[in-house]
Each structure stands twice: as C-alpha cells, then as structure tokens.
Amino acid sequence: MTLNLLMPLDPEQQMVVNAPIDSNLLVQAGPGRGKTHVLVSRIANLVDTIQCLPGELLVLSFSRAARDELKRRIGLLDEQSNASAVTIRTIDSFASLILKQASGETTGTYDERIVRAIRDLDDDPEACGVIQYKHVLVDEAQDIIGPRADMLLKLLDQMPQAGFTVFADSAQAIYDFGLLDNDGLTTSREMLQVFECRELPTPVQVLRLTKYYRSSDPALVELCSVPWAALVDGEPDLAKIGLDSSLALSLSGGSLAALSWPTPDRGQSRAVVCPNNGQVLLAASRSILAGEDVVIARGERDWAHPAWVGRLLLGRPKTEEITIELLAGALASRLPYDVSPAEAHLALRRGCYAGMANPRVRDVVTALNLAQQFAKLPLPEVSYNPIVFSTIHRSKGREYDEVAYVDYVPWVGSEEPTPGYNQRMRFVGLSRAKVRNFRLNPGANVMLAKSKSSDRWTECQFVSSGKRGVRAFEVGVQGDVDPASFVRYSSMDAASSAQAALVNLCNRGEIVDLVLGPPREEGASPIYSIIHRSTGLRVGEMSAWFSRDLQATRLTVQGWGRELPLPSKLEGCWVRGIYTATPGDCESMEGIPPEVAASLLWCYVEVEGLAKAVWS
Template sequence: MSDAYSGTPALTAEQRAVVEQPADALTLVTAQAGAGKTHTLVRRLDRLVAEEDVSAGEILVLTFSRAAVRELKNRLSRYGEAARNVRAQTFDSWALGLLRQVDAQGGWLDKSFDARIEGAQEAIEKGLADELYEDDLRHVVIDEVQDLVGARRDLVETLLERYDCGFTVVGDPAQSIYGFTVENPDEREGETNRFFDWLRITFGEELTELSLTENFRARTRDAQVACHFGPRLRTLAESGDANGEAHYNELRHVLADVTDFGDFDAFAADALTGYAGTTAILCRYNGQALVVSERLHALGVPHRLQRSAQDRVAPAWLGLLMARCDASSLSRKSFDELISDLPLPDGSETDSLWRLLQRTGSGRGSDRFLDLARLRSALATGRLPDELTAQPPARLVVSSFHRAKGLEFDRVLVVDPGPLRVADSSKRKKVDQNPAEEARLLYVAMTRPRDELYRISELETRTIRTDDGTGRWGRYHFQYWRRDGLELKGGDVLTEYPAGTVDFDAVAADVQHYLGTAVRPGDEVKLERLHPEPVGMLESPPYLIRHDGRPIGTASEKFRSDLFKFLKQSPKFVPRSFPALISGVHVDAVETVAGNEAAGIRAGLNPLGVWLAPRLVGLSTFTWDKKEPDVQAQ
C-alpha cells in the first residue's frame, strides 16, 4: 500500500490502531472533528481487502450524505489499491436497494425516507434479507453513528445484531445534531448517545473502543477556536445533556470574538469572489440560507446552495448522453466518443463514470455494453449510484448548519444563530430548542474551517418563516393576510412531459438544446402566470418558467397545489387571486429526468423517455396584478 499512499499523511498511532483491527473485530471509534476520519477509513478498507482476505462485495459501507459518499469514493479511487471497488452508500440508497430485492412489488420508491428505513429494518428482522447478507456480509463500516436516531438507529441495531460480522463504526457524541428528527419530544431527549450505550450493552467486552483525538483540519489558531469544546460536549452528551445552555452561550461568546465579516455589500462581494480557496456561509436555518443566497445573487456573487441529503439529482450530462444514442445499447467505445465533449463534473474520469453506470444493473452480458432501457429504469426508480447524484464541488457554498455536517472548507463564515429562544416573535407558538443540541450544532458549524473563521451578524428574518401547510419557507407581512413569496425547490417543474409540449408550444428538441447549452446553475428565471384562472380545484393557475424571456418549462402540479395552500389563509377561505409574476428564483441545476416515453416520441425526442429539465431553488418574491390580493373576510 506504500506506493498508493505516498504523499499522504502517515498514520498516527491512534489511526493505525483502527486500521489494523482484524476483520471480525467489533470496533467503535470516537473521532473528534477534523481527526482524519476519512483517511483512516480508506486505509482500514484497503487493509480489510488486501490483508484480511475480505472481498469488496463482502463489505457494506454506509454514510449519511451523498457528499460523504463522493468524498470516500474519491479517496478510494486515488489512494485505495485493493479496496478501490468497495461500494459506499447512503442509508436511503441502501435501504431502497434492499427493499427492491426482497419486495420488488412494494412500491417503495413512492414511499417516504422514513418508511423505507422502517421497511428495511423489518425485512432484516423477519429474515427476508438473510439470502443477501447471512453468508456474504463480513464487515460493516458506518460513519457518523452519533446521528443514528429513531428508525435509522433501529435499522443499524437490527443489522449488527442479526448478522455475524465484524464492524467499524465511527462517531462523535459532541456532533450529535439530528435528535430533532424524532417527533416525540419525550423520546427525542433519550436518543442522544443511545446507540453508543446500545453497543456497549449488547457486545460488552467483545467491543473494542478506540479514539481519534488529533485535529488535522484546523491549520490555524483562528480555525481552532472551538475545537477545545469537543471533549466538553462529548462529556455533556454522555452525562444526559445537563448545562447545555451554558455551553451554547459560551460558544456564542467565542463566535462573537472572531473577526466580523461585515455586511453583504460590494466589499464583501470582492472578498468572496477574489478568494482562491473554498468558502462556506453557514446558517442556523435553511430559511436564513435562502436569504443569504438572495443577497449574494443581488451582488452577482456565484455560489451554490447545499441541498438536503435526501435530494437525488441526476446530472445533465447523462441526459445529453442518452439523447445521442440511437440504439438500444451503448458500447464502451461509443461511450468514450459520445462523452468526450459533454459537461462533466471537474475531475471526472471516464472509467469511473462507466463503472458507475454499469452498477445500475445496465450491463448487458459483459462490461463492454450498457442496456439503455435498464439505465432508464434505474433513473426513473431512483437507483443511480449516490456518487452520480451528489452535488458537484463549488468554491462558495451556502448551507444550513445541518447540511454542512461532514464537510470542510478553507474559510467559513458562521451566521450568528442568536440567543436561545423560548417562543417566536408572535408569541403564538413554542419554539422547540434543546440547548445541548443547539450547542453541538454551533460547535459543528464552527469546526468546519481549515484556515479562517469569520462571523456574520444575526440576520433579520422576522418576516421569513415556514408555512405549516406546505413545509416551505415563505415571506410574510405584518398584515396577516398578505403573502409576499414562497420557496421554490426540487419537484416544482413538470417533468412527466418534455418542455414545449404542455402549457406552451415549442420544438422540444430546440428547448432541450437550449437547456443543455444556455442554462446554467445560478441563472435567474421567472415564473409567469399563464392566465388568471386555475385549471383544477385546489391549485393555482399554470406558470411558465422563463429564462432570459424564453420558456424552458412549466410549474408542476405539486407547486401549484402548494401555492394554493400557502395563499389559503383559513379553512373557509378560497384564494381567487394569484401572483402574476414569481421572481427571485434561480436554477439549481439542469437535471436528467425520466418521463412519459410516448410523449417523448411524439415530441421527436429519443424513445427512452429521458430529457432535461431545470431544477429550481430560491425564496421567491410575488408581483401581483394592480389590484390588491384577496383579503380575508372578517
């Protein structure tokens, strides 16, 4: 392994102890922020395959985000020798794949993330997955296990208890920040550190506990200001979360002492665009991230909003590739020729992309052909490998604290989350904030930088809050009946039919060419109301999506339904006026989608039913007709 790892840091004694555990060892690793965890896991996997005689197919690697999957696979590709073909997956991708094998008719793609996790746990518990794992699973690697709560914790506990295999699980109680996903407040508090306790009780003296304590991420004193909170927060989590408020306030005090980045103005724009490294602006809530993104767009600063871990976006190059195919299969030689001028992510390797497409089950008899019908099925059913659906890297990322988990950047700007709140500004609804979890969350945000940490003053977002009916962020007004804007996100563009065939007439092939060549992430679009009257009950009228004045799509039924709900101010109120224009929306990505195959043929596109569509993002602003919007009857 020495040649592959030349130029990489030598293993510390702590890391080597993890790497050299035997394949059947039951190992719990507590790794603090920036402790070289990914580097250690890559070396661990490589040794399992090279020296412990474990095949890549006998190892299950699970993590929480596609970004983490991409990073792990990139490291394995660059540095792994024997473990180069080990597959890492997100929990959702793995659970869906398992369920499709043991219950192909269960309609799992249409069910929620939690339902799939619960279904996978039940399948393992009932022995339905024994054929997959009983004899062919020798080692399980799980990252970020401090965030195993609720259904995901039940799933992993069932997996590790049922199958006789070794495991390496890595986590840090000081970074446990997903307790809020457990709906029952009484159960939520007990989830912190629960998985660690379960491991110790279940496996007793067989469990080997190791630690990674040296920080390799933070390279400057500025970046290290919050690192010393790790052991304290870890002890806090293990002792039942007492005194969380004091720790949170102390962390905020430390944040207050770091350099203030200033306002979002021309000087900030120059500082953000002129920096050669990677930067993240981290916000407590995604609503704040949407506001920051809006201000950056106003300054002309290119950036990317971090998506939710559950968002799966097929890249545009895949649709462009399939559009060029005129046969039912694709040879490796043709693949190399067709992909040569496509907009691939930076650093992409043709061999790696081919192997990822092969992994969808699209290989036809050998590794020299792809069955395009099977590839289309994988796209339609959400079975593309996680590495293909991960967001590409960006120099400037805007994210919530939660979505930045596991990521690192050269420079981080943390938006002051403000004091702990008991109730919101309207005094109508309690705000459920666990002080200890808030302290851990702020610690996570402040330990993301390698070199520089800055503070951004608390944002004014009193008019921005989530809408209970849709779960989207919305703009409100002091006049309770008034609505000024609504969040746009994935699923808001009609994808079942190609653009140009519904709500507006255009040559579909021309729209596809425009999407593939002229539309870029970050571009502004506007949603223009087609006519004042809805076409169905409980929804808004249709909206055209215009890019530089040209229609490139139409709003989905989901968006029209949610817009209706957002404007419906009470059970008896029926909206009759809808915004004439919805602006402040941007292109998140141009994505590949699978829709109605017959519609694609009628539109003159390829017979696979695959085409491009814009994916939208942003906290929009409504422009109404000259008359005032509906006023709630008194």
C-alpha cells in the same frame, strides 16, 4: 493491501489502527481529526497483518456521501490488493442486502425494510449472511437513530464472533430532531451506551482522537477542543461558554440580506451556514442579485437526472440500440464536453445495468423512471468558485476556508429533542471553517415563515392591524416546474430548436423571472412562464400545481383574506441546473410532438430562489 500514508499517524490514531481484529473500540473523533484516514488505515492494517481477508470486513455508514468517500479512499489502496472485496454499505442498503440473502424480498420503504431485516437477523443470522464477517467498522455512528440504531444493536447481538470499531462524534449528533414525535425511538447516545457494555469478543475500549489537523488558527483549535470535549462528555452548559466566546471573537460578515466580507483569495472556498432553509434562500437570493455566483447545498434528488442523457437521446426511437458507432456518428455533436463515445457508452450501460450489452433508448427511460443513477459527465462551468449556502444539517461533514455563520437560536417555547441538542447545532455550524469564521446578523426586519400546508418558505412584512402579508415566495419545491413545457411545441423541429436554445442559454445561476399567463384551458389554474431575464426569451413553464400551491401558501401564512389574486410576476429566481425528463415526470403529455413522445427523453430547467412577488 498497502496504504500510501501521505499523512502519518499520531500515537492516538496508531492505537486505533493497530488494535487486534477481535477488539471492540468506540472512537470519539471530532472534525479535523483524520477519522476517515484512520478508518481506511485500520482496514489496510487488518488485511496486511493477515488477520482477515478483505471479504471478511464490513463497513457501515449513515450516508451515501460518506460511503462514496470511503469507497474512493479504499480505492487508493495498491492495485495488487483486493480492496473491492470489502463490503461498504449504508445501513439502509445493508438492510436490503440482508433481505435479499434471507428471503429475496426487498420491497417497501427504507424503514419497513430495516424492520424486516431486524426480524430476519433475529430468526437466522447465518441465512442473512452476517456470520462471514470477522470485523465491522461503523462510520458516523452519532447520526444513527431510530430503526437504524435498532438494527446496529441487533448486529451486535447476532455477531458475537466479530469485533466492532465504531467511529462517532457525539458533539455532532444533530439528527435527533427526528425523535420529537416519537419518544420511544432509540437515540444514538442510547445505542452507544449499549455498545460500551459489550463484552464479546473482548470488552469495549473507549478512545478519543484529540489532535486537530484542519486548521492552525488558535480560535478554531480552541473551538474544536474545549467545547467539543464538553459536548462529548454531556456538558452542554460548559460547551455554551466556549461557543459564545468563539462567536464573539468572529469578525462581522454583515447580514443575511447584505453580506460584507473580504474578497477571497483565488481558489478560496466560502460558505454561508444558516439554521433553516428560509434563511438560506433569503441570503442566496440577495447574493445572486448582487452578482455573486451562488450554489445552494441540497441533497441529490432521485428524480433529477443529468442533462446530457436527455440532450443526447432527444427524438431517438425508443427501440433504437445505442452503440458506440451511433455515438461516434449521428450523435457525436450532442456528446458532453470532452467526453468520448466510449465514455458515454460506458456511462449509459452502467446506468441501465446493461453489462456489456448495448442499451436501447427505452432501457434508459426505464432506468431513469426507477431512479437509477447516471454519471454526471463533465460539462463546462460558468464559475468554479461559488459561495455555498447551506443549512447547518447540510453543512455537516463538509469544510470551507471561510464560513459566515448565522447563530442557531431555537424558537421560543420549543424543546430540545435530546439534552444538549441546541449547543451541538451551534458547534457543527461553527466548526466548518478551516481559516476563519464570520458572524452574520439574521436581520431585525426580516420575517420568514413556512406554510403549514406545504414545504414552501415565504418572506413576510407587517401590514395594517398587525396582519402580515407575503412579499416573496420560495421557488424550487419538487413539482414546481412542468417538464413537459420544454418540448410542448407544434413540431419536432420547433422542440429541437427550443431544446438547443435552452441548453445554450440556461447556465447555472442565470437569472429568470416568472410571469403569470392564462390557463391552458377554461377553469384551470393560470400558468407562470419562465422568462430568461437577459434575453427576454421564454424557456419553459411552471406547473398548474405551482399556481395552486402558491395561493394556498399565501392564505395559510397570512391567515386572512379569501380570493386573493396571484402575483403577476415573481422576480429574481435563478437556474439551478438542466436535467433530463421522461413522461413519468409530467402531469400531462398534451401538446408534445409525437416524435418527442415516442423517444420519451428531453431536457428541462429547474429554477430556485426566494422570488419577490409583484402585483400589477
């Protein structure tokens, strides 16, 4: 298993890579230290030196994104290796694998499955299939808290034969907010302290990777060295001095409402990093209306499936078999940009877990409803270099050339989930840049509030007697859009025509407005139409739930008033993307042509933004 070492290993990295298979290592590695390269190199070395077979290695990660990157890196190992035999799992998916091997029962929530997996490990680790592993590598250990931390501790107990290499960055342990409501849950620091006491098969060595490779800028090197070490050592007050200095040395980037940083070089990546989603929405909304290309960093939504599936199979009978011949013939004009029939056929088979068989349309619908992942086949993009707007939590693990950062300031009277949490948040936000940081002013006149009755952010202003009124609402909460409205037409021809217009008009970032209309039936909530701003065409509708939640949000945030009218218009949303819908996504299928209802697949638009409320 030979690794092409495009980046040579420094002495600290080499020490980790060359450690014997029975070693227990706790490796503290901050941003820009080449941690993933070291992890993959260690795997290659353990196999190359015949200390184990690939199938005797287990790699555990906190997130799917990190798992996928590890799979990609390990896939770069030479073709003669058996790299695919290395088990690479998230903690959650490994718990499901344990349950499948121990009892075959994998139902329940993630946390419920993890609790049952811990119990099965306690009862019979051999039946759980963990005894086969000679070495376990753990990535992002600082993010593993609660039941997941308990499961890792149980693996340490029940796998005394295995060495562990645990990669962590205690300076980036920022998921402790999940512990606020339950003091009894295990923190990542507690888990790592227990691991440091492990004696079998050999005592734990604590190592640090200290050389910073991401940037040569002296300010960023200093930031990721001195404050980082202070946070790892549990000295947040010392770290604060360095973080304050780093922020003070940053150039001004304007404010959330009006970014003012230099035009980037061609291909240069930029991000705006904020403490909360309300600030992200505000900054992104102002920027897109100023003509910038904007992307909000969000987690992949299980219910948001790529548009090419719905576009390809709109109106096809649910019993129809999808063959390569069908894709090359009747459906050829619907194929995504630069995608062959064979590539689309393979993507459909994989999404349906169909093996070598031809999937039917109903198999695709079933897979979508079960939240199976379909490949995002290539589509032409309007822009290739958007500004990414992200919370500090979402930015973790990512890097950009330039970052405009809003400093993390906790709410007055709030407590830290764990000691040093506030300074760790600041460190994560400031350490995303590769070239330079800019500091952003949050704005003295900006008031953002989140409704207690929903997940919807609002922008407010003071009115008479110290009362506040809502001036803008967040759009883009799950359930806001009515997917059925995109095919609610009198005939299949009309629905097909509307779908074609939708795909051609609604590129990512296109501005749309929401205009209040009448309810679908007497006594029901009025409905907002989605209007494509540049053409004035209606491209869909929001759900009745959206109207109800908007009213509830306004009442909760304002704290006064009763029967308040809904805004007649919400201005300045934009298209997040086009996705595939099934009847499982809809409150009602009323008004949908029978042919569409029979095929069960079509496209719809998701919109987002902090939309200005207009009352006429």
